[in-house]
Amino acid sequence: MREVRIRDTLSGAVQTLDADHEVGIYACGPTVYSRIHIGNARPFVVFSLFARFLRSEGYKTRLVINVTDINDKIYTAAARAGEGSAQFAARMTAAYVEDTDRLGLGRPDAEPKATETVDGIVELIAHLIEGGHAYESGGDVYFRVRSFSGYGKLSNRRPEDMDQGEESGSASLKEERLDFALWKSTKEGEDTSWESPWGAGRPAWHIECSVMAERELGASFAVHGGGSDLVFPHHENEIAQSEAAGRPFAHVWMHNGMVDSAGEKMSKSEGNIFQLSEALDRYGREAVVAYLISGHYRQPLAFGKLPMEEAVARVERLRNFFREHPVGYTAWIEGGVTLSPTADPVSATGGPAGERVAGFLDALADDFNTPRAMAEVFELVSEANRTDIPNAPAAILHMLGLVGLASLAAGDENADAAAERMMLERQDARAAKDFARADEIRDELASMGYEVRDSADGPRLVPKS
Numbered sequence: 001m002r003e004v005r006i007r008d009t010l011s012g013a014v015q016t017l018d019a020d021h022e023v024g025i026y027a028c029g030p031t032v033y034s035r036i037h038i039g040n041a042r043p044f045v046v047f048s049l050f051a052r053f054l055r056s057e058g059y060k061t062r063l064v065i066n067v068t069d070i071n072d073k074i075y076t077a078a079a080r081a082g083e084g085s086a087q088f089a090a091r092m093t094a095a096y097v098e099d100t101d102r103l104g105l106g107r108p109d110a111e112p113k114a115t116e117t118v119d120g121i122v123e124l125i126a127h128l129i130e131g132g133h134a135y136e137s138g139g140d141v142y143f144r145v146r147s148f149s150g151y152g153k154l155s156n157r158r159p160e161d162m163d164q165g166e167e168s169g170s171a172s173l174k175e176e177r178l179d180f181a182l183w184k185s186t187k188e189g190e191d192t193s194w195e196s197p198w199g200a201g202r203p204a205w206h207i208e209c210s211v212m213a214e215r216e217l218g219a220s221f222a223v224h225g226g227g228s229d230l231v232f233p234h235h236e237n238e239i240a241q242s243e244a245a246g247r248p249f250a251h252v253w254m255h256n257g258m259v260d261s262a263g264e265k266m267s268k269s270e271g272n273i274f275q276l277s278e279a280l281d282r283y284g285r286e287a288v289v290a291y292l293i294s295g296h297y298r299q300p301l302a303f304g305k306l307p308m309e310e311a312v313a314r315v316e317r318l319r320n321f322f323r324e325h326p327v328g329y330t331a332w333i334e335g336g337v338t339l340s341p342t343a344d345p346v347s348a349t350g351g352p353a354g355e356r357v358a359g360f361l362d363a364l365a366d367d368f369n370t371p372r373a374m375a376e377v378f379e380l381v382s383e384a385n386r387t388d389i390p391n392a393p394a395a396i397l398h399m400l401g402l403v404g405l406a407s408l409a410a411g412d413e414n415a416d417a418a419a420e421r422m423m424l425e426r427q428d429a430r431a432a433k434d435f436a437r438a439d440e441i442r443d444e445l446a447s448m449g450y451e452v453r454d455s456a457d458g459p460r461l462v463p464k465s
C-alpha cells in the first residue's frame, strides 16, 4: 500500500491519507438544471478514478457524489421548459446518470439527492438556531457568519471582500450583509415546498451538502472535493454550518480546476460539443476520459477541438499498440476489475515494464498526478514498440485499467466505432473546405480497412473486401 499524499486547499500543505480508516470522499455533484457539460464531468472522472486507485492500493474507500435537485436555477429552467420543477429535476437527474454512465467508470457508492435529505436539513438548521449561529427572518433562516470564528479559513478572504452572491431581495432580512441563507420561504412561482418550523419553504444550497456529506460519511471524513469555483462561498459555508454545529467536517479539501473554453470561439456546434453527451458522441468514451485526465486535476484544463483531437490521437496510439501486441485476456469489465487484484502489479510484472508501473502508481499517489502517470504509459508504449519488453502489454493494460481505459485493449471490436467517428471528422473537414485533411482521414480509414463511399444520401462507410 502506497502512502497517498494530497495537496490540501484548507491548510495549503500536503496531507497524507490515513490508511487505518475508511477514506470517505464527498464530491459536489451537479445542480440538475440542464444537461451536464464537459466541465461537470471533470470532478466525476477525477474522483471516480481517485477512488478506484485508492481501492487498488488497498484503502477502504467510499465515494459519494451528490445531486443538487433543489435550487433557484431549477425553478427558472423548469418554468422556461414549461414543466413542473420536480418533474424537470427528475428528468435532468436521469439525463445526468445516463451521460455519466457512458463514461464507463461505474457509479459512486452513494448519490444522495437534496430532495431526500430535507428532514436532516431542517434538523441541522434548528440546531444552529438553538446554538445562536442562525436566525429566522421573514420565513427565511440565515447563518450568522460573525458567530463562527473560523469563517474564511478555506478561501482566505477578508470579510469585506466576500459576496455571498444571493439575490438582493434578501438583503433587508439579514442582520449583516455577509450572512447567508439556510432556508428560504416559498416564493411566487415556486411549485415545490417543504414544511418546517419556519413555515413552508426549501433548503438553500450550502446546507444541503453539509447534511448529505455527514449522512453518508459520518461527522468527520477524509476528503471533500469539488470544482475550484466552489471554494467560496459554497465550501466555506459548508464548513461554517457543520463546525458551528459542533460536527467536525472534512480533513482534506481537494479542488479540481475548471474546464476552460475561453480561448475557443464558441460556434453553435462547438457549444454543443461542450455538452458531455455530444462530446461522447463525437469523440468516444476513451478520448473524453483521456482528455479529462490529461492535465493535473488542480490545474485549469483548456477545452476545444484541438485538445480533443489530441486526446483522440493518444487513444488511437494505445489502440494501435494493442493491435500489434494483443493481450490474452478474456473479459475485462470496466468499473473496477484489475488485471491481478491480489498480486502486487509491479513485482508481478517485473523488469523494465514493472518499473514503469511503479512510476505510474507513484505518480498517482503523489497528489493524483495523472499526466505524469500517463507519461509512464506512453514511455512504455514507445519502448515496447522499439524493442521486445517482457510483459509490456499486460503492464500497459493494468495501468490503463486504473484510469478507465482498459477497453482500448479490447481489439478491433471497437474499430467500427472509431471509423464512424473519423468519418464524422472527415465530414467536418469537408464542410470547412479543408480537403487536404479530409483526404488524410480517408487514407487513414483505408489503412484501417474502410472505404468511404460518397452517395446522394451522404457518405457511407464500407468495409473493404
Ligand SMILES: [Zn+2]
Binding pocket: 027, 028, 029, 209, 234
Ligand atoms: Zn456541495
